[in-house]
Amino acid sequence: MWFRSSAGRSAARLFATIYTKSGMVPTLSWTEDGVRFIDQTKLPLEESYVLATTYEQVAKIIVTMVVRGAPAIGVSAAYGIALGALKTKAESAQEFAPEFEKICARLAGTRPTAVNLFWAIDRMKALFAPLAGSGTPLDEIKHRLLAEAHAMYEEDIAACRTMGAFGGALLPKEGGVLTHCNAGALATCGYGTALGVIRAAVEQGKQIHVYADETRPFLQGARLTAWELMADGIATTVICDNMAASLMRAGKIQAVVVGADRIAANGDTANKIGTYNVAILAKEHGIPFYVAAPWSTIDLATPTGDAIPIEERPQVEVTHHAGKQLTPNGVGICNPAFDVTPAKYVTAIITERGVLRAPYTDSLREMELVAG
């Protein structure tokens, strides 16, 4: 309700209807009252929504993983910045500038690994700086920031669709496809990266049976991937992470497709913890291992995976489930949220610009020059 008295009102109203699409999982959407998120910590048993009316609330929603998935948190941060702008009490761009920096810093501090977050914030900064510098009225800047967030939202869905078309063609006509974590509609603004590839393959008429790693400790596979694939009527079996090798040996898996949180210049790929395990198992069984990610996940400024910061999450995610303690008091716990899969395990990287093959140092740089 806050922006009824702000200049952002009409823009907000306009997009509120456009961006609540039917037939897509409502991962996040702009509404008259702020940014609405499906609460991914509650799925699949409860479909509930959280409304962020301040940038600080968006930040907390990212930290607590109410929204997660590299592309989704990038766009969430962009909306968070737009919210911050729309709610400012500043009366000029000059007055707003330090607050803008503070908003950006707060959102950048939420999670360290997914580069899409920083990419989105940098894009908002790149829009803001020249506008503020050229004396553009603050009301217009607010409008432009919100429009930029909306553009990223739309681009994200379009990128997923394009990735799907490219990647769907790589999957077998019939067979089992293993995925890890949730790189689906819930990790993006819609359609998904890895699950977009699977959706596209199914739309292309392929007979795909998805094996979804449950993905401890947060269970994104068991909870989220299963939920959204079942909603689409795609055959899905949930397995514990440690069952993948025996399924591969039994000939049940013909391809692996995963998402990514950051891809270094040499193709090393940070993704949800356990992805590296799956990549090794795929290699050992001669199964192709595909990474699907929008170009915003590619970080040419990071030379190799060794330079990617890996977030350590709270121990309670491992030690407890639904309030019930699993481990003895005082035992040591590891909880890295991500791991790095060296480029040599990656059969191809599927992006909206095309499918890239090794050597990735060359193919990524060339694609950046051509399309960038």
Place this chain on the structure above:
Amino acid sequence: MWFRSSAGRSAARLFATIYTKSGMVPTLSWTEDGVRFIDQTKLPLEESYVLATTYEQVAKIIVTMVVRGAPAIGVSAAYGIALGALKTKAESAQEFAPEFEKICARLAGTRPTAVNLFWAIDRMKALFAPLAGSGTPLDEIKHRLLAEAHAMYEEDIAACRTMGAFGGALLPKEGGVLTHCNAGALATCGYGTALGVIRAAVEQGKQIHVYADETRPFLQGARLTAWELMADGIATTVICDNMAASLMRAGKIQAVVVGADRIAANGDTANKIGTYNVAILAKEHGIPFYVAAPWSTIDLATPTGDAIPIEERPQVEVTHHAGKQLTPNGVGICNPAFDVTPAKYVTAIITERGVLRAPYTDSLREMELVAG
């Protein structure tokens, strides 16, 4: 109380004190009133005990995994048979023989993969048949069956100690050792197989840090391995199963030691689901992968791992935790309790008869001829 009026009473009394050892985890123990089991489904938060006073109760305790671990369920079945004999209303061996067969069949039907179960039952049968055939009084047969179960119990602990001595020498002077599931005191009558190797290494003065795979879905690592190693003051960190590869890549793991449920004549090893994953990861990182198991786990009648029956456990173990549902209704679920690690991934098999190396078809057969 039931055997106060039976011939087994004095033997039972005698062993009741002997077999409740101090300083050992009370996995199972013979008491005046029957077989007492620590309830492994309740650990680590609750240390409670279940008393089986009939063979049927022993069978249910095995099925529901109140007791688990290949060596432990073998000895449990032997005690179950002894219980059945002590409680029979038959008045002669001839009258008891069909009931004895029924008891053995019930216990053999509890779980299919661990060969120790069938080994123990066969050993009880091999004792019973000539005694019954030679007209031995039933009271003496009861006594002998109980004594045989006690002997297996003692032999199991002794085998673990000897395995420990052999295997402890293989571990590095200092470093991280990964184990999967629980092949500890709780999986045996005491000391453990894989954890016996670790305990022995620590007793040999080695500086070992244990990384315990939590081992979904039953969480034997997070719950049981962590509990018993902490009780012994051995440094332990619990990890999710999908974190092993990144720890290996980071140089934190110098060796892997696991137990086994059945080892085929060619060295293929059935063990808790996820063991095969770990074996591949170890190979990929050049880390030795050791299997520790008593000779009763070796099944020379099974030529390769392909012939080992793999138990499929109830889906609810994957879909729920502590009564809380994790997955959406109706999604497909896999829950194989075991997988098979092909012999080529096994660096050595540690038994109480010695350490065996590839080619296992030869080394296992030779060891059987020498020691058998």
